[in-house]
Amino acid sequence: MATELNTGNTAWMMVATALVIFMSIPGLALFYGGLDRAKNMLNTIFMVLTGFGIASLTWFIVGYSIAYGTDIGGFIGNPLDYLFGKSIGGLTNNGYPVSVDLLFQLTFAAITVAIISGSLVGRMKLSAWLLFAFLWSILVYPVIAHWVWGGGFLSREGELDFAGGTVVHINSGLAGLIAALILGGRKEKFLLPNNVPLVVLGAGILFFGWFGFNAGSALAADQIAGWAMLNTALATVSAMLTWSVLEILHFKKPTLVGLATGIVLGLVIITPAAGFVNPVGAILMGILGTPPAFYAVIKLKQKLSYDDALDAFGIHGVGGIAGAILTGVFADPSINGSAGLLYGNAEQVLVQIMGVIATVIYSGIATAVIMYVVKLLTGGAKVSEEKEIEGLNKVLHGEKAYNEITS
Numbered sequence: 401m402a403t404e405l406n407t408g409n410t411a412w413m414m415v416a417t418a419l420v421i422f423m424s425i426p427g428l429a430l431f432y433g434g435l436d437r438a439k440n441m442l443n444t445i446f447m448v449l450t451g452f453g454i455a456s457l458t459w460f461i462v463g464y465s466i467a468y469g470t471d472i473g474g475f476i477g478n479p480l481d482y483l484f485g486k487s488i489g490g491l492t493n494n495g496y497p498v499s500v501d502l503l504f505q506l507t508f509a510a511i512t513v514a515i516i517s518g519s520l521v522g523r524m525k526l527s528a529w530l531l532f533a534f535l536w537s538i539l540v541y542p543v544i545a546h547w548v549w550g551g552g553f554l555s556r557e558g559e560l561d562f563a564g565g566t567v568v569h570i571n572s573g574l575a576g577l578i579a580a581l582i583l584g585g586r587k588e589k590f591l592l593p594n595n596v597p598l599v600v601l602g603a604g605i606l607f608f609g610w611f612g613f614n615a616g617s618a619l620a621a622d623q624i625a626g627w628a629m630l631n632t633a634l635a636t637v638s639a640m641l642t643w644s645v646l647e648i649l650h651f652k653k654p655t656l657v658g659l660a661t662g663i664v665l666g667l668v669i670i671t672p673a674a675g676f677v678n679p680v681g682a683i684l685m686g687i688l689g690t691p692p693a694f695y696a697v698i699k700l701k702q703k704l705s706y707d708d709a710l711d712a713f714g715i716h717g718v719g720g721i722a723g724a725i726l727t728g729v730f731a732d733p734s735i736n737g738s739a740g741l742l743y744g745n746a747e748q749v750l751v752q753i754m755g756v757i758a759t760v761i762y763s764g765i766a767t768a769v770i771m772y773v774v775k776l777l778t779g780g781a782k783v784s785e786e787k788e789i790e791g792l793n794k795v796l797h798g799e800k801a802y803n804e805i806t807s
Contacts, residue, residue, distance in 0.1 A: 406495025409620045413496045413504055416616025420507035423609020424452050424514055431602025431664065432518050433801075435657075435710050438594035439791025440522045441801040444710075447517035447529055454530065455513040455537035459506040460485060466542035467505070467550045474553035477546050494620045504616060508564055509541050512572045518710035519576030523586050523788050526796055528774050528781035535770045536575065543766075544571050544759055559755040560731055560738055560748070562628065563617035565672025565723045570759045573717020575767040577708055582771040583781055585707030587788060594801070596656055603660035607636060610667045614674040627735055628674035631682035632667065638686025639666025646694045661715065665693050668719035673727040676738050681730035689722035721756050728752035 429448040436444040455463075462479050469477030482488060488498040513533050520529065547554040548561045561567060593599055614632045618625035643662030644654040669689035670682055677685065697714035708714060728749035731740030739745040775781045787795040794800070 402491040402493055402495035404495060405491060405497075406620075409494050410496040410500065412621035412625070413500050413616060413619070416612035417500065417504045417507055419609045419612025420504070420511065420616065421609075423606050423613060424507065424511045425449060427602050427605030427609050428511065428514055429602070430598050431606060431660070432521070432710055434595040434598030434600075434602060435591070435593045436521050437588075437591065437791070438801050439793055441594055441793060442797055442799050443792035444517070444521045446526075446797065447521060447524075448514045450530060451513040451517050451533045452510040454533040455510040455541070456506055458534065458537040459509040459542070460502065462538060463509055463542040464488075464502050464505060466538075467509075467545035469546075469550075471546070471551045474551075474556065475546070476543055476552075477550050492619070496619075501619075505545075508568055508613075509537060509545070512541050512564075512568045513537050515568070515572040515712055515716055516576045516579065518712035519580040519708045520583060521709045522792065523782050524583060525778055525781055525783055528583075528778040531777060532579065532770060532774045532781075535773070536767065539770065540575065540763055540766045541567075541571065544762065547758070548755070554755050554758065557751050557754065558738075558748070559751050560676055560727050561672045561724065561755070562675040562727075563614045563671045565668070565720050565727065566755050566759050569668050569671060569716040569720030570724065570756060571720075571763045573713045573715070573720055574760050574763045576712035577706065577717060578764050578767040579771050580708055580713075581706055582768060582775070585705075586709065587785055589707055591709065593657055599657055600660045603663045606667060607663055610636075613667075614671060618675055624675045624736055627678075630679055631674050631677060632670055634679050635670035635673075635682040635686035636663055636666035638683045639663070639669055639690045640686075642687050642690040643694060646691065650698065661697075661711075662690065665690060665715050665719045668716055669693075669723040669726070671720070672723050673730060676727060676731040676736050676740075678730075678732045678735055681732060681742075685723065685726045685730060689719060689726055692722050693719040724752050724756050725749065 429445045433441045433445040465479045465482040466476050469481030488502055490498050492501050545567050546552045548567050611629050615625040615629040640659055640662035643658050647654045647658045666686045669685055693714055696718040697711050729741045731738045733739040733743055740748045
């Protein structure tokens with residue numbers, strides 16, 4: 401622990417924290433809201449906001465302890481170490497307050513839960529979603545965060561996850577898929593965005609806020625933060641343009657929704673690597689990581705008929721897996737001391753794959769158990785077919801997304 405406050409690092413971490421909150425609310429909320437049907441738009445935004453809020457409180461109460469408390473067997477941290485904010489009055493090793501660290505890490509936990517909602521929109525009971533968010537934010541996210549960032553077994557093995565490719569994106573994407581399969585699909589699966597400009601606005605806010613997400617994960621205002629910021633921008637635009645090229649090849653026309661989707665995908669892909677790769681590696685990751693997610697969205701989902709409504713699994717799950725593995729290929733020791741396959745360390749790819757597999761297994765099993773408990777306690781977790789067809793804005797909230805004004 402540092403003994404003297406570093407004002408530069410403190411200011412940067414507070415700004416980075418605010419950026420991550422902004423990328424969640426309104427960024428993710430508007431992105432998801434614009435993608436969904438107008439009749440469900442408000443419910444979709446409601447799910448993002450409540451998921452963020454519930455996970456924020458559980459993180460303060462016990463999640464931070466599970467993630468960063470004294471290691472217990474490489475699996476979890478001691479849940480009592482920071483319970484209800486106990487013992488957060490000091491400074492971190494980088495000289496900023498532990499209270500700021502708790503809040504910065506809180507935003508990661510909160511957006512992870514919010515991302516999952518994208519797989520479940522249009523058919524889930526409010527009580528089921530709120531209970532799911534509560535249980536998952538305690539039993540799943542902080543456990544995997546401990547494995548990777550809190551001194552757990554994956555950190556000991558040397559897995560590289562700079563800002564949450566494994567902890568946030570693979571975790572949330574896989575959880576979204578499993579939860580959607582257990583919840584069941586919508587009657588009206590075909591989906592056209594109700595507001596494309598809103599989708600682009602949401603993606604733009606996500607891009608802006610993600611600089612806090614990735615560069616903030618350097619945990620200091622230093623050169624690594626600078627590399628992470630540059631790499632985030634380059635990988636994101638590379639993925640955006642690659643998605644557009646793939647649309648032209650397959651559909652003969654590029655779409656604005658495709659560009660916005662490519663932005664989010666690029667942000668996901670570079671997240672685990674932002675502070676480990678050089679700029680050329682970041683560009684190549686954006687290009688190479690895009691096709692697997694693109695085909696998961698346009699081919700795999702249709703072939704297997706699972707209802708991942710807003711493609712949380714396709715973008716965050718598949719994109720996160722691609723980013724995690726490619727990190728093991730492109731990690732440049734001149735950036736942050738860690739070498740990947742291209743720099744003579746083939747073993748790093750195997751370590752990255754191990755992290756992917758461990759996350760998929762635990763997140764998948766734990767999410768399934770939570771969903772079956774939620775279904776049991778809420779009488780099925782899913783709204784009736786009649787309510788689904790009528791629209792959740794009206795039946796669950798008594799509101800409209802767009803109200804006509806007559807004189």
